[in-house]
Amino acid sequence: MAAPADLRNDDSLRLLGRQGQWPLALGFAVLVLVGAINVWLVRSSAEQNERVAHSFEVRATANRLLGYLQQAETGQRGYLLVGGDVYLGTHREGVAQTMPTFEKLQQLTADNPSQQRRLAEMRPIIERRLAELDRTVELKAAGRDTETLALVRSDLGKRLMDDLRRRLGAFDAGERRLLELRSQRADSGAILLLVVTLAGLALIVAIAVVAYRSVARYTRAIELTSAELQLLNTDLEGRVAERTADLTAANDEIQRYAYIVSHDLRAPLVNIMGFTAELNAVRGDLAAFHAAAIAKAPELDTKEARAMIEEDLPEAIGFISTSTAKMDRLINAILKISREGGRVLTPEQVDMTALAENVVRSIHHQAGEARIEIKPLPAVVSDRLALEQVLGNLIENAVKYLDPSRPGEIVVSGIERHGVTEYAVTDNGRGIAPGDHERVFDLFRRSGTQDRPGEGIGLAHVRALVRRLGGTITVTSEFGVGSTFTVTLPKTLLKMGGRA
């Protein structure tokens, strides 16, 4: 039920992502475009303003030109009337400034063909006017007043000046029209800039709104999904906890079962053993009676009767005794393991090197001539008692199954890697046949020649302990060469509440 809902959700999320991206990307593209247009408009507006200023400069220069021409004329008149250097100076300055100003005007209007034409037509007139002025001044200076008067009276100068005034007026009118045009353009450019800027602003606001909405929607979808995921997770945790509780309950039940079974089996066993002993006592009495009987009446003695009392009965009683003794040991083993399973583990920092040394010391008497080497072992946080039993069993086993034909060598080593610690007990003993590598860990199962005491409990016990400690145990062995038992444990045993 949950799976399709998840898929749909996932799809909608992806779709939402795509939907949210496109208008946003488009909006940003338009925004960039608006920005570019803005930059272009600002630049063109500056250009227009420059042109307006340029037109003003042209008009001012044209005015100055007229001014210099008039200054030259004014100076000439004054000189002609009164003579003297003052009026001559004014005249000469006007003349000197006229042509450079005219040339400046030509430069300024170089891009305007119609104005250039006007100026080109003006140039000979200006030159003639200046020449006429110079001529009158020269004649006056030479004292030829009559000729001077005649030249002035010819009205040539006035005609030339009027012509120039008219032409400069036309020139200025042309420039004024241009200025008006340019001013208009600059104004409309400014308005366009304003409009585009405002449009850009509006667009930014719109994009911000769209972006905010889509992000909000996206976030909401993510939140929704994560909430669902969390729900699923808690659900999962709950389910795991439930299963774990079930498993723990089942495990507890098995342990209780093992405990009860082993206990209840003991009661009949006491009877079997007790009455077997009673039987044996009776057999003793019977044997004595038989001996007394045949001493009195030897003819009663038969081979069969003797065999019954002296062989069959002891044999039967012997088998019953050994069998019950064995059964008792097995039951004790089950009881021990079931008790071990119920013990609460208490993790603590354990110095494994010291622990291994202690273990070796305690089995020193069994080790005989065997050399046991303990390399530095990484410390671990785990249950000390369980570790003692694990290491004790492994080292004891190594000693127990040494090959008598060669001196025993046992090495206990350990390394730490990726949050786990590994301890290995390596021996050069008789080894385990390949088919038995897994079997040696089974309860009541043993490998190889059954010439050593034991019930096949040690390794089963070790494996149960290692599993409780959250670890694993493996064996590598070559028959006739030796074995290595490797225990892998978590670096830190997590403390578990109660039985586990």
Place this chain on the structure above:
Amino acid sequence: MNPNPVTIVMIEDDAGHARLIEKNVRRAGVCNEIKHFADGTSALAHLQSDAVRAEGPVLILLDLNLPDMSGVDILAKLKADEKMRRSPVIVLTTTDDKAEIQRCYDLGANVYITKPVDYENFANAIRQLGLFLSVMQVPEPE
């Protein structure tokens, strides 16, 4: 010697065990009367009857695993009884659980013996118990 010789009340559901206990107690030279009950109900009925309460001293051999009730309950009832609470109770059972042993002593058990599965030890323990019984003093009923 004693005007009212001590009666041994054995509460033991396993007939075999009862027989073995009796045999070994007798082998130790104890010849007191042994009354055997196979369940808790009949044992309690006997022990709480006026005749027994008024009569002579009693020593109780108690097994904990009984079909109808736990021996611990019987122990608790005996130790709560005004007249019976001075009667020595010897718990003789297969359970060697530490918590159980403590509980029995807390309730006032006088001796706790785990039945050894090894018969030699079992017989030995019972015989020693028999020797112990033959020398121990049991209080007179008031």
